[in-house]
Amino acid sequence: MVSATKRRIIWVDIAKALGIIAVVFGHAIDSQRDIRSFDLVYDAIYWWHMPLFFIIGGFFLKPLSHNWKAIRHFWSRRCKPLVISYFLMGSLLIMLSHFVRNQDWSYTAFYFVRLVYGGRTLNNYLSIFWFINVYLLTLIVVIFIISWVRSVVLQWVISLTLFAIGTIHQQPTFLGHPYFPWDVQVVLMTTTYMLAGYYGFRFLHTISHKYMTLLAIGIFYMLLIHDQFTKKINFTLYLKSDNLNHTGLALIAPLVLCLGVILVSQIISELKLFHWLVFLGRHTVLIMFWHRALFDLPEIVGLPDHWLLKCLIGLLIPLFAIIIWKQFKHFLMHHRPKQFVSS
Template sequence: MGAKKRILWVDYAKCVGIIAVVTGHAINNVSGKSLDVAYNAIYWWHMPLFFMMGGFFLKQISPTSEGWAYLLGHRIKPLIKAYFLNGVILIILSHFFRQQSWDYTLLYFARLIYGGSTLNNYLSVFWYMTTYAIAIFLTTLLISYVKKAWLQFAVAIAIFFLGIQLQDMTFFGNESFPWDAQIALLAVFWMLLGYHVFKLFTKISWKYKVIYAVFGLSFFVFLIYLYAEGELDFVLWLKSSTIHTGLQAFFIPPLLCLVVFIGSEMIERAGGFLPLKFIGQNTDIIMFYHRAAFDITTLSAFMDHWYFRIIIGLAAPILLAWVIQWFKNNHFWHRIRIQD
């Protein structure tokens, strides 16, 4: 059987999302009102976008050993393996590149196990992987054991607002929950929404999509204006569980994500763009390694600026992804795999 055909607009949407992730991290803690506005505007939608796309290809499972083997072995296990494998690699890289003590490094291995908002520097985005895995697990169970869509949403909305309430609570005295598990409660709603939106997306007339995109983009610009003028207090920092307010977090991210999906389909209809496709197909590597790549900019005072961090944060992991793909496609690599 041939490889399953990829849906290009999904790759383009992932590309837009990962560029937003890198940009948000690059401009973090950089002074300036315009960058502060841009930072918060990015955070209104970029991580919900990935959670929504996580719901696109979810499958119901049967209440059998085969169903549970698919969920735990095929969906959850690879995420956890990637989390710990890349986490260990980056902790070791951080130890030598940042000249950290072994006491700090050993403690970081322990923090990797607890995860969530305890992770910083190279691993600051790793909260997403564990939260994503928990949300995949919960949302799969929801669509498998609750058959009616309206009831699925009733459950998802209830646990969404439970997650909102948990942002001000501690976990046995700790400020953060292990694996940022409370954020997974919000992610279940976005993931379920993505699961159902994906089924309907191709059935919607392109004319209506364009109309929505125009109004949705105008709405985004209006929100940015309100925030810049101090008339909107909307913050969605998921890792630190800082959310103002629950209703805004419920309505605004899905509305903006839909604009990204339509814009991505527009790119596909325009003929596509190969580099964007490649970036969209390798978002995991960029997500894992862009923070480490930022340190390259500190080697020279000339490059130690946020715009160079964006360039390096994208270019270095993309080069790594290209090298990995080249080895996978190389006949020598195939011969090694055959011998093994």
């Protein structure tokens, strides 16, 4: 039982690591999209990397008891830390952007207003913060569905109906404003992804032919990429901008491709060579918050503004910061004055 639990945690962290690598890589090559090959890779990554985090977010959800104590516990344990980190990290990055990019104070002051409004109004250093908005709202919606809607069939009817509405009515306006607060309209689609993670997690161990399943998924992925390259299809899935152009593929492709990522994670979790991904996967939130700001570092220190260098900096510097912080805390714990240790 213990070893099974450990394996489960390892492959989940590895899956998150693969997801955050794809996120940073996608943002790093964004400026290269005038090149056809980069544009194709960009689209192919976006078919699965953000849905993956919503699917994983559903893995360990549990229905709440129908009382205020359970609701308060859910808020304090799952929601409140996200809200605090969102505003804390957002404020730090707004001030950092002010000084690094020489922005005027009126722009900076209004950015704090945008931080409250969230969603697509956030750009530059905070462009990825929409994810925290949508993830938190999706978490609340899915918890409500699995806790207060008893019928599993009805749960799926609700989520798929929301998905259909979200894909049919794209980029709606909110009181005349082009952007919804906290990108709330995107929750219509991400609810299905997270619910799929909630129910799919318990069936993952029943997949007996992992390599054959993975091969089939790989062929499916290659066919999608081929058809995209030859312009037989034009499949885009940009959740932040609520921009997708194929409802069926937007539902099926992310679920299938994320299953492939999960199977790859389970397979390589048995190989010690890839266990460095576990550390990466356990700190995806910090990397997600800071990698866009770190993309300015090469220009500041006079290094080439190359997509690969930005990708490495966005991934590695947060990890180095975490390692240094842990070593510092370890040092403090073992070099405290005796009177504090004894107390």
